[in-house]
Amino acid sequence: MGIKKHILVIPGDGIGPEVTAWGKAVLEQIASAYGHEFTYDEALMGHAGIEATGNPLPDETLEKAKASDAILFGAIGHIKYDNDPSAKVRPEQGLLKIRKELGLYANLRPIMLFDELLDASSLKPAVLRGTDILFFRELTGDVYFGEKSRSEDRNTASDLMIYHRYEVERIAHKAYQAAQSRSKRLCSVDKANVLESSRLWREVVQEIAKQYPDVETEHMFIDNAAMQLVKNPKKFDVVLTANLFGDILTDEASQIAGSMGMLASASVGDGTGFFEPIHGSAHDIAGQDKANPLASILSVALMLEISFGLKDEAKRITTAIDHVLKAGYRTGDIADTLTQPDKILGTKAMGEMVLQ
Amino acid sequence: MGIKKHILVIPGDGIGPEVTAWGKAVLEQIASAYGHEFTYDEALMGHAGIEATGNPLPDETLEKAKASDAILFGAIGHIKYDNDPSAKVRPEQGLLKIRKELGLYANLRPIMLFDELLDASSLKPAVLRGTDILFFRELTGDVYFGEKSRSEDRNTASDLMIYHRYEVERIAHKAYQAAQSRSKRLCSVDKANVLESSRLWREVVQEIAKQYPDVETEHMFIDNAAMQLVKNPKKFDVVLTANLFGDILTDEASQIAGSMGMLASASVGDGTGFFEPIHGSAHDIAGQDKANPLASILSVALMLEISFGLKDEAKRITTAIDHVLKAGYRTGDIADTLTQPDKILGTKAMGEMVLQ
Ligand SMILES: CC(C)[C@H](C(=O)O)[C@@H](O)C(=O)O
Ligand SMILES: CC(C)[C@H](C(=O)O)[C@@H](O)C(=O)O
Numbered sequence: 001m002g003i004k005k006h007i008l009v010i011p012g013d014g015i016g017p018e019v020t021a022w023g024k025a026v027l028e029q030i031a032s033a034y035g036h037e038f039t040y041d042e043a044l045m046g047h048a049g050i051e052a053t054g055n056p057l058p059d060e061t062l063e064k065a066k067a068s069d070a071i072l073f074g075a076i077g078h079i080k081y082d083n084d085p086s087a088k089v090r091p092e093q094g095l096l097k098i099r100k101e102l103g104l105y106a107n108l109r110p111i112m113l114f115d116e117l118l119d120a121s122s123l124k125p126a127v128l129r130g131t132d133i134l135f136f137r138e139l140t141g142d143v144y145f146g147e148k149s150r151s152e153d154r155n156t157a158s159d160l161m162i163y164h165r166y167e168v169e170r171i172a173h174k175a176y177q178a179a180q181s182r183s184k185r186l187c188s189v190d191k192a193n194v195l196e197s198s199r200l201w202r203e204v205v206q207e208i209a210k211q212y213p214d215v216e217t218e219h220m221f222i223d224n225a226a227m228q229l230v231k232n233p234k235k236f237d238v239v240l241t242a243n244l245f246g247d248i249l250t251d252e253a254s255q256i257a258g259s260m261g262m263l264a265s266a267s268v269g270d271g272t273g274f275f276e277p278i279h280g281s282a283h284d285i286a287g288q289d290k291a292n293p294l295a296s297i298l299s300v301a302l303m304l305e306i307s308f309g310l311k312d313e314a315k316r317i318t319t320a321i322d323h324v325l326k327a328g329y330r331t332g333d334i335a336d337t338l339t340q341p342d343k344i345l346g347t348k349a350m351g352e353m354v355l356q
Numbered sequence: 357m358g359i360k361k362h363i364l365v366i367p368g369d370g371i372g373p374e375v376t377a378w379g380k381a382v383l384e385q386i387a388s389a390y391g392h393e394f395t396y397d398e399a400l401m402g403h404a405g406i407e408a409t410g411n412p413l414p415d416e417t418l419e420k421a422k423a424s425d426a427i428l429f430g431a432i433g434h435i436k437y438d439n440d441p442s443a444k445v446r447p448e449q450g451l452l453k454i455r456k457e458l459g460l461y462a463n464l465r466p467i468m469l470f471d472e473l474l475d476a477s478s479l480k481p482a483v484l485r486g487t488d489i490l491f492f493r494e495l496t497g498d499v500y501f502g503e504k505s506r507s508e509d510r511n512t513a514s515d516l517m518i519y520h521r522y523e524v525e526r527i528a529h530k531a532y533q534a535a536q537s538r539s540k541r542l543c544s545v546d547k548a549n550v551l552e553s554s555r556l557w558r559e560v561v562q563e564i565a566k567q568y569p570d571v572e573t574e575h576m577f578i579d580n581a582a583m584q585l586v587k588n589p590k591k592f593d594v595v596l597t598a599n600l601f602g603d604i605l606t607d608e609a610s611q612i613a614g615s616m617g618m619l620a621s622a623s624v625g626d627g628t629g630f631f632e633p634i635h636g637s638a639h640d641i642a643g644q645d646k647a648n649p650l651a652s653i654l655s656v657a658l659m660l661e662i663s664f665g666l667k668d669e670a671k672r673i674t675t676a677i678d679h680v681l682k683a684g685y686r687t688g689d690i691a692d693t694l695t696q697p698d699k700i701l702g703t704k705a706m707g708e709m710v711l712q
């Protein structure tokens with residue numbers, strides 16, 4: 001039986017609109033193939049929000065977000081702000097605020113490997129083969145949301161790295177539950193040899209671990225984890241970590257998948273789920289039909305599975321992508337020397353190929 | 357003409373004593389070959405300091421450190437504390453305190469590639485070849501030294517990530533000066549799209565950059581840098597970054613050199629220079645004649661060059677290591693499938709091989 005869902009699309013900045021368009025096209029096709037009824041709305045965020053309303057997260061966007069069943073997001077950021085450290089209003093504030101307002105405390109980032117892309121990575125195929133990692137990055141705490149301050153003479157600046165017990169508990173439970181349904185191994189990453197917030201993190205994870213005796217827990221320092229991820233990515237299964245460490249590790253891990261252009265993420269928590277590629281706004285290639293739409297399409301697969309419980313539909317999407325890759329088609333970012341030049345596709349052609 | 361120097365050796369924990377012994381042996385050989393007079397003293401730090409005196413940095417060690425011309429350090433840390441987040445006295449405190457007390461604000465970590473070890477890395481040789489990075493990690497500020505707090509109910513913990521203008525200025529000058537004598541490219545890594553302390557960092561680096569118009573500056577977010585380092589390490593030359601980000605990036609970068617066992621670091625600033633391998637105490641292999649002594653020996657090369665201005669002597673050491681590697685000898689950590697089994701050496705045999 002078909003289901004009815006209302007989806008908010010937030011294209012955002014840079015390549016966001018181009019890639020999101022293909023995510024939406026895939027949603028439409030899935031709806032008609034499986035008899036679901038998806039309705040859509042669209043809203044502004046980031047630089048696009050600032051341009052139109054002066055606000056990186058316009059009130060209207062937040063209202064629409066709360067009223068929707070799931071959100072498909074594109075990308076955020078603009079070079080203009082990156083090189084102006086004194087800008088008061090910044091695109092990223094929109095993303096941070098919506099994460100906080102919707103209570104999206106758990107950011108799931110699966111690192112899955114398409115066999116065909118083994119060669120696109122800078123890591124050796126033998127190192128990569130068999131890698132399958134699911135990151136749980138805490139998303140509404142840490143130094144991202146702790147108090148920021150700048151001295152009056154502007155010569156001193158600080159950010160408070162802070163965690164509360166309940167924040168660690170709730171994401172730890174989610175990560176352990178996921179570990180139970182996977183290979184029953186969980187690695188918690190912190191810097192407990194130096195940071196008090198990490199010592200709280202480790203204490204709480206040690207406690208929660210007792211409730212999941214079937215899961216094997218390892219604790220690792222962030223510096224070591226950043227190293228091991230390159231050295232031997234296969235050793236990781238579920239990785240649980242704080243907001244800042246997760247930001248760094250998951251971007252690093254994207255190289256395992258051959259390209260950031262292949263990675264999707266799901267942010268979940270108290271309410272509406274939020275789905276987005278992990279890549280950025282990539283202004284240098286925006287509007288040129290060069291961006292890889294696959295991460296946005298994979299974000300849609302995550303939405304179908306996680307927010308709507310539609311496993312078959314999600315599987316249909318990853319299988320379609322698999323076929324396209326097997327047939328040798330690539331976007332520029334995942335092409336390698338073995339790719340036939342006529343099989344290097346733009347955003348549009350790749351999107352259409354997946355639809356077929 | 358020979359020079360006279362007094363060197364403090366701090367073996368530290370785990371494999372520290374075994375590897376440091378070979379660093380010292382190389383110093384002795386260099387002294388006699390070049391007619392220098394090096395005198396030595398030894399002191400405790402870390403777990404070794406706690407065991408003997410209850411203090412991870414005994415007063416006597418600090419006094420000896422201040423009275424020496426350079427310090428050769430081994431490694432720090434003990435598994436016992438890692439899994440006990442509530443331990444009040446921790447080995448690492450000794451290392452952090454000596455960095456602060458000696459004003460060692462700049463940690464230099466060269467990532468150099470021995471051609472023979474290209475295959476030991478998990479990255480593809482084609483990605484690696486030609487990589488030559490010099491990290492400048494700020495070492496006495498950031499969330500490492502900002503105020504830590506734990507609420508009375510123990511449910512909230514925090515660390516202050518904080519930077520002062522002068523802290524960024526002094527290390528930026530050092531990094532720019534190094535860039536001038538290298539390929540004139542500098543990449544500063546921060547998270548200025550989210551953190552106020554990073555925005556100060558970026559502002560200051562932008563200002564200092566104006567004083568070095570011959571150096572090309574790039575600013576990169578830490579998540580992107582962690583990714584680019586795997587994707588295309590060659591694109592980096594001098595990398596300037598904060599304490600925490602530097603900790604993570606340099607460990608990650610160690611995989612480029614094939615192993616942490618090959619990387620040395622120099623910490624310099626207001627007074628006595630401090631030289632150490634970037635690897636940890638590796639208790640799992642301590643005392644088993646398995647540790648790679650090359651990072652300690654390379655630390656000695658850095659000492660000779662940076663603290664004593666002895667370039668030829670330093671070069672002699674790296675050349676000796678190069679010869680040993682070319683002859684096919686490896687310790688276990690840098691051996692690969694092509695290594696002849698009888699050329700896999702223990703700590704002692706590798707140390708002796710380099711001396712010859
Ligand atoms: C754009 C930025 C604020 C964001 C973050 O750091 O969380 C991004 O890097 C991400 O990982 O989603
Ligand atoms: C042992 C630890 C405190 C230390 C650090 O984080 O600085 C180490 O990882 C290093 O990089 O020297």
